[in-house]
Amino acid sequence: MKKFGRGLATIMFGFGYGEGFPDHSIASIEIKEDERIVIRTAAADVGQGVITTVIQIAAEILRINPNYFEVVQGDTHKTKNSGSTSATRQTYFTGNAVKKAAEDLLANLYHYGSLEFRSNHPEIAIEDGKIYMYDDPDDYISYWEMAERVRERGKKLEAEGSFFPVTYSPDQNGQADKVYVAYTFLSQVIDIEIDTDTGTIDLLDVYTAVDLGKAINPKNVEGQIEGGTVQGLGMGMMEDQVIRNGKTLNAGMTDYLVPTSVDIPKFKHYLVEEEDSEGPFGAKGVGEPTLIAAAPALANAVYDAIGVRFFDLPISPSKIKKALKEKEKEENS
Amino acid sequence: MQITFTVNGEERELEVTPYTRLLDLLREDLGLTGVKEGCGKGECGACTVIMNGELTASCLVPAPQADQAEILTVEGLGTRDDLHPIQESFVEAGAVQCGYCIPGMILAGKRLLDENPEPTEKEVRYGLSGNICRCTGYAKIIDAVMLAADKLAVEGSDSSD
Ligand code: FES
Ligand code: FES
Numbered sequence: 001m002k003k004f005g006r007g008l009a010t011i012m013f014g015f016g017y018g019e020g021f022p023d024h025s026i027a028s029i030e031i032k033e034d035e036r037i038v039i040r041t042a043a044a045d046v047g048q049g050v051i052t053t054v055i056q057i058a059a060e061i062l063r064i065n066p067n068y069f070e071v072v073q074g075d076t077h078k079t080k081n082s083g084s085t086s087a088t089r090q091t092y093f094t095g096n097a098v099k100k101a102a103e104d105l106l107a108n109l110y111h112y113g114s115l116e117f118r119s120n121h122p123e124i125a126i127e128d129g130k131i132y133m134y135d136d137p138d139d140y141i142s143y144w145e146m147a148e149r150v151r152e153r154g155k156k157l158e159a160e161g162s163f164f165p166v167t168y169s170p171d172q173n174g175q176a177d178k179v180y181v182a183y184t185f186l187s188q189v190i191d192i193e194i195d196t197d198t199g200t201i202d203l204l205d206v207y208t209a210v211d212l213g214k215a216i217n218p219k220n221v222e223g224q225i226e227g228g229t230v231q232g233l234g235m236g237m238m239e240d241q242v243i244r245n246g247k248t249l250n251a252g253m254t255d256y257l258v259p260t261s262v263d264i265p266k267f268k269h270y271l272v273e274e275e276d277s278e279g280p281f282g283a284k285g286v287g288e289p290t291l292i293a294a295a296p297a298l299a300n301a302v303y304d305a306i307g308v309r310f311f312d313l314p315i316s317p318s319k320i321k322k323a324l325k326e327k328e329k330e331e332n333s
Numbered sequence: 334m335q336i337t338f339t340v341n342g343e344e345r346e347l348e349v350t351p352y353t354r355l356l357d358l359l360r361e362d363l364g365l366t367g368v369k370e371g372c373g374k375g376e377c378g379a380c381t382v383i384m385n386g387e388l389t390a391s392c393l394v395p396a397p398q399a400d401q402a403e404i405l406t407v408e409g410l411g412t413r414d415d416l417h418p419i420q421e422s423f424v425e426a427g428a429v430q431c432g433y434c435i436p437g438m439i440l441a442g443k444r445l446l447d448e449n450p451e452p453t454e455k456e457v458r459y460g461l462s463g464n465i466c467r468c469t470g471y472a473k474i475i476d477a478v479m480l481a482a483d484k485l486a487v488e489g490s491d492s493s494d
Contacts (some may be wrong), residue, residue: 046431047429047430047431047432047468048430049430219427220427222427222473223427223430223468223469223470223473225470226469226470226471226472226473227430227467227468227469227470228470229470230470230471231467231470252372252374252376253372253376253377253465254376258465258467259470259471260461260462260463260464260465260471261457261458261459261461261462261464261466261471261474261475262458262459262462264458264470264471264472267470267472
């Protein structure tokens with residue numbers, strides 16, 4: 001018999017290292033004469049998309065098409081510390097460092113623009129890679145020409161930005177003003193069907209609402225949600241690492257099952273853009289928070305379907321069948 | 334020993350040992366690093382190539398078995414400036430994160446669409462089920478293959494006009 005169940009879980013996640021750790025990121029941006037804008041950051045992109053994100057941020061501030069950007073990443077000779085790609089922190093930390101560098105650079109475009117046009121910066125317009133006086137848009141200096149003129153002044157059209165927020169470690173009672181830079185909130189509803197003969201769980205639909213401040217790249221955010229949720233569901237229903245005497249006994253992917261394309265549910269996402277932090281354009285981290293709610297929501301859905309509470313993962317078909325048998329026995333006695 | 338085979342349309346003659354894996358031959362000797370090694374034992378699909386029209390885990394193929402074979406790797410599909418419609422669809426769907434599984438996924442998608450140009454979503458899921466992805470949760474990869482099916486159908490009808 002198939003039994004339907006629906007479960008909900010809600011989590012909050014303080015991201016960044018927090019607790020007083022000297023967590024920061026430094027980035028720089030340079031406008032080059034050869035029509036390139038180079039961002040330098042040590043932030044590692046492991047597929048989550050921080051490189052795309054920082055280009056979007058810089059392009060927005062510098063008012064120019066993202067296609068002009070190039071990123072030098074993770075070269076200890078050319079880049080400064082951006083901190084690790086962990087703790088769901090790169091969009092917030094490196095995003096802010098890049099935003100600050102871009103703002104500094106924009107201010108310098110105004111500064112050199114006012115020198116070149118011998119005018120005040122409020123009369124100067126900057127748009128689409130061009131600097132001009134409002135009353136004469138045809139007489140413009142491109143960013144690239146400006147880079148050349150700045151070089152002739154013996155300088156570079158370049159800026160550095162760093163982001164170094166302060167957090168506090170909690171006192172003995174676990175209290176502090178600000179333990180983490182900000183918190184991401186996520187709620188997930190999972191619909192499942194359990195086959196009571198085989199004990200297998202069919203994942204039907206997953207509805208996710210995440211309060212992330214601002215989705216700088218919505219498609220990347222969806223990718224994070226789907227990837228994180230599927231890892232969480234794998235943990236919830238199939239991934240079973242067997243450790244004995246400090247050794248993992250699973251020999252490979254045939255006896256440590258991870259979800260494949262046939263296992264996954266249908267997704268629906270709701271991105272809640274409630275700006276409540278100092279993140280770039282209000283953005284908060286979404287990486288790790290996407291994994292956490294899946295297993296508890298699944299466990300609640302299982303309870304809803306068959307009335308059994310499980311307290312250890314994964315909730316495998318054999319555990320479900322065993323629990324159903326015990327339940328039946330109890331009900332009959 | 335000497336073997337001769339065709340890789341991405343080019344005929345190659347190579348000296349191999351009986352123990353060389355096709356995977357290493359492609360990566361080390363021919364520099365085709367789009368072929369990835371994940372598990373090294375036929376479980377993950379990262380090393381997928383299309384050999385004589387079949388999806389093949391190149392980590393399980395001793396090089397001598399590839400003698401006279403025709404092999405396609407992701408490098409033979411399209412270039413950066415001239416992407417194959419399946420590659421284009423992966424970009425558009427946002428189907429790529431770390432990218433490690435993607436060459437195998439793209440070839441699995443191609444093999445599926447060669448055989449079944451109008452697959453249902455369920456058929457796409459089964460077609461990709463031999464390839465493991467740890468990053469994306471598969472949803473956008475499935476979307477990408479569905480999108481590629483549409484693109485290829487349009488292309489096909491264009492060229493027959
Ligand atoms: S490396 Fe060949 S299947 Fe995993
Ligand atoms: S994109 Fe990373 S494993 Fe698939």
